[in-house]
Amino acid sequence: MRAINPWINFNGNAEEAFNFYRSVFGGEFTKIIRFKDLSGPDFQVANDEANKIMYIGLPLGKNNVLIANDVPGVLGPVSENENRSKIYVNAESREEAEKIFNGLSGGGEVEGPIGESPWGTYAGMFRDKYGIEWIIEFDPDYNR
Numbered sequence: 001m002r003a004i005n006p007w008i009n010f011n012g013n014a015e016e017a018f019n020f021y022r023s024v025f026g027g028e029f030t031k032i033i034r035f036k037d038l039s040g041p042d043f044q045v046a047n048d049e050a051n052k053i054m055y056i057g058l059p060l061g062k063n064n065v066l067i068a069n070d071v072p073g074v075l076g077p078v079s080e081n082e083n084r085s086k087i088y089v090n091a092e093s094r095e096e097a098e099k100i101f102n103g104l105s106g107g108g109e110v111e112g113p114i115g116e117s118p119w120g121t122y123a124g125m126f127r128d129k130y131g132i133e134w135i136i137e138f139d140p141d142y143n144r
Helices: 014-025 096-105
Strands: 002-009 033-034 053-060 064-070 087-092 109-116 124-126 132-140
Touching: 002 014, 014 053, 014 064, 033 124, 096 109, 096 124
Parallel strands: 002 064, 087 132
Antiparallel strands: 002 087, 033 053, 053 064, 109 124, 124 132
């Protein structure tokens, strides 16, 4: 396994929060993807959601990345009183991603089946049988 990184959901202020985190930790964002960057015939994005963050990553130390996104309004607001985090696992291979995904999602609720993502990775997400949210991903361009 390459890494396990925290993934945080925000109510439209992920970029603001991550600029703050960057001011504390330093470094540069690995990537920023807005919902409008994924917009197309099969994935419509409302104008008021277009500039919200779909993905932002900030390296922390040598092998860790703090990751976040804004939750689209159609999914409702994120409760400030609940655990707003997902555990993100960056697998070494597609096979490892499938093994981890299939193992941990058993008895849980799959939110996004594992498969090719619009941003060029192999990923899936689920809530395990204990209620913990996970994102499992293999990124062939990840070169750490």
